[in-house]
Amino acid sequence: MSSKEVKGLRWYDEEKLKIDRDINYGRPYQQCTMSVMDTIADPNISFDEKGICNYYYEYKKAEKEQVFKGNTGIQKLNDAVSKIKEAGKGKEYDCILGLSGGADSSYLAYLAKQHGLRPLVVHFDYGWNLELAVQNIEHIIKQLDFNLYTIVMDWEEMRSLQRSYYRSSVLDLDVPADHMIFGALYQTADKFGIKYILSGKNIVTEAVLPRAWNYNKFDLANLRDIHRKFENGSLKKLPALGVWQFGIYTAIKRIQTIELLNFVEYNKTEVKKLLSKELKWRDYGGKHYENIFTRFYQGYLLPVKFGIDKRKAHLSNLVFSGQMTREEALQELSHPPYDPSLVLNDLEYISKKLGFTVEEFVDLINQPNKRHEEFATDARERKLYWWLIKVISPATQLLRNLKIRN
Numbered sequence: 001m002s003s004k005e006v007k008g009l010r011w012y013d014e015e016k017l018k019i020d021r022d023i024n025y026g027r028p029y030q031q032c033t034m035s036v037m038d039t040i041a042d043p044n045i046s047f048d049e050k051g052i053c054n055y056y057y058e059y060k061k062a063e064k065e066q067v068f069k070g071n072t073g074i075q076k077l078n079d080a081v082s083k084i085k086e087a088g089k090g091k092e093y094d095c096i097l098g099l100s101g102g103a104d105s106s107y108l109a110y111l112a113k114q115h116g117l118r119p120l121v122v123h124f125d126y127g128w129n130l131e132l133a134v135q136n137i138e139h140i141i142k143q144l145d146f147n148l149y150t151i152v153m154d155w156e157e158m159r160s161l162q163r164s165y166y167r168s169s170v171l172d173l174d175v176p177a178d179h180m181i182f183g184a185l186y187q188t189a190d191k192f193g194i195k196y197i198l199s200g201k202n203i204v205t206e207a208v209l210p211r212a213w214n215y216n217k218f219d220l221a222n223l224r225d226i227h228r229k230f231e232n233g234s235l236k237k238l239p240a241l242g243v244w245q246f247g248i249y250t251a252i253k254r255i256q257t258i259e260l261l262n263f264v265e266y267n268k269t270e271v272k273k274l275l276s277k278e279l280k281w282r283d284y285g286g287k288h289y290e291n292i293f294t295r296f297y298q299g300y301l302l303p304v305k306f307g308i309d310k311r312k313a314h315l316s317n318l319v320f321s322g323q324m325t326r327e328e329a330l331q332e333l334s335h336p337p338y339d340p341s342l343v344l345n346d347l348e349y350i351s352k353k354l355g356f357t358v359e360e361f362v363d364l365i366n367q368p369n370k371r372h373e374e375f376a377t378d379a380r381e382r383k384l385y386w387w388l389i390k391v392i393s394p395a396t397q398l399l400r401n402l403k404i405r406n
Contacts (some may be wrong), residue, residue: 006344008362012303012337023307032056035316036329041307055208055313055371059320061296062207067262077263080233081115084258087195093120095196095258096189098181099140099148100124100290101133104200104261106140106281107271111260113144119198122188124181126153127353128291132284139280151184154237159224161238162293163354164230169367170216171306173297179217183239186249195255202261204321205268208313213302215372218246225376243381251389267323296346297336303390305365309337345359 017040018029024039031038033051046054068076088094097112097119099105112119123137141148162175185197216222220242227233249255275281284290302308315329351361 006347006358006362007073008359008366009347010304010366011340012300012309014309017041017307020307022149032316034134035319036312036314037208037210037335040309043212044210055210055316056320059203059322062203064261067203068264073263073265077115077260080258080260080263081116081117084196086119088118091193093118093194095119095148095193095198096194097121097146097187097194097198098124098185098200099137101130101136101140101284102200102290103268103272103275103281103283104202104205106136106275106279107266108145108198108261109140109146109198110275110279111264113146114326115197117297119146120188120192120194121148122185123148123150124153124177124184126158126177126180127152127155128293130284130291132282133290136279136281138282143279149188151188151346153180153184157233157237159237159354160231160233161227161235163356164227164233166354166356166361166364167230168226169364169370170215170372170375171213171302171369172217172372173301174294175215175217175219175223177293179220179223179241180238182217183241186241186246186255187239189255190249190253197255197257199257199259200261201259202266204262204266204323205317206314208317208320209310210313213308213310213313218242219372219378220245221376221378221381222372229375242386243378247385251392258265268318269323283387292346293350295338296343296381300343300347303337306369309333311337320405 002006012249017023021027023041025043027039029039030051032045032053032055035053036057037045037053037055039045044054084095095112096116097105097109099109099121100123109121121141137148140146158176158180162173165173165176189195189197210333218241218311219238223240224235227235272283274280276283298310302310311333315324315332318324319326319329347361349356351358354361356364
């Protein structure tokens with residue numbers, strides 16, 4: 001297949017985006033003098049008198065509050081590990097660890113082994129795995145001698161849900177997968193009586209992300225409305241995670257998430273070298289490119305349809321954390337976000353798997369964009385939930401203190 005054979009197929013053109021005042025929200029183009037963040041598709045970016053964007057200061061604040069190094073980091077890590085082990089006494093597993101085959105979750109598994117944790121390693125198969133990611137998972141499980149628990153999502157329901165998001169023309173096509181993955185994590189933790197979920201989320205490589213570049217992953221009302229309106233679908237088999245389900249898991253069953261990578265020195269380049277040497281891990285290129293769907297969405301669809309090149313956020317994060325220079329980040333951005341020949345192969349594969357012709361798929365990509373807020377939302381439920389938590393938490397803590405004293 002060649003681009004000439006795909007009528008209406010567009011390509012990313014950053015120079016055109018720089019002078020498009022609509023996508024720059026009426027402002028002239030400007031790029032941060034410290035990072036590679038810019039005004040394209042970001043209504044919330046601002047700059048100080050030196051031309052430094054707000055994301056630098058937001059990153060530094062998050063780093064100061066959530067990243068712990070040296071002796072403090074060691075103590076934080078040891079405390080977290082002790083807490084997890086104590087909660088897991090007498091059980092086969094003391095924590096849940098979601099493994100995608102990417103660097104963050106792979107290193108988290110390595111770290112868990114080094115500290116004597118007994119995780120139930122969970123992998124989510126929703127139909128789009130790259131063979132390389134599968135091989136990484138197999139190597140990690142074998143080398144670390146962990147048990148793998150694979151959750152295979154119901155394909156017909158997942159397919160219908162992803163079709164509805166493509167047809168809706170909303171921004172965040174990762175919502176269906178991210179929503180169900182977290183739902184499955186909590187569901188699995190509850191099933192096995194496990195109180196802690198290990199998260200590969202960390203500040204030094206992924207704190208930076210403009211609010212306009214994604215949507216609330218847990219807005220179940222929004223998800224259901226999009227699914228109903230574009231596929232007439234309903235969720236019966238997928239592990240949905242709405243406000244009240246989340247409340248039951250976290251506030252009542254007290255399942256907690258711990259981000260261990262914020263307690264250690266986490267240099268992405270060095271980590272990849274270690275994983276390659278110790279676990280036979282191989283890099284698949286691109287952050288979150290562990291499956292074909294996400295690779296196409298982040299590498300082609302976001303830049304072309306919405307003007308969003310997420311590499312800018314990922315690279316800027318590494319600049320802010322001292323793992324990359326601005327010049328290196330600019331050099332990386334000088335390359336296309338996605339190999340054109342791979343775009344065409346993935347487009348054909350994804351459209352066929354979702355039940356569209358290539359022509360239908362391209363037509364959907366070219367539809368006017370819609371905002372998630374044009375559909376139903378659980379914003380009122382979330383507001384009520386957090387109000388209840390605010391009211392109930394002090395009373396609950398008082399009862400706990402009385403119980404301890406008695």
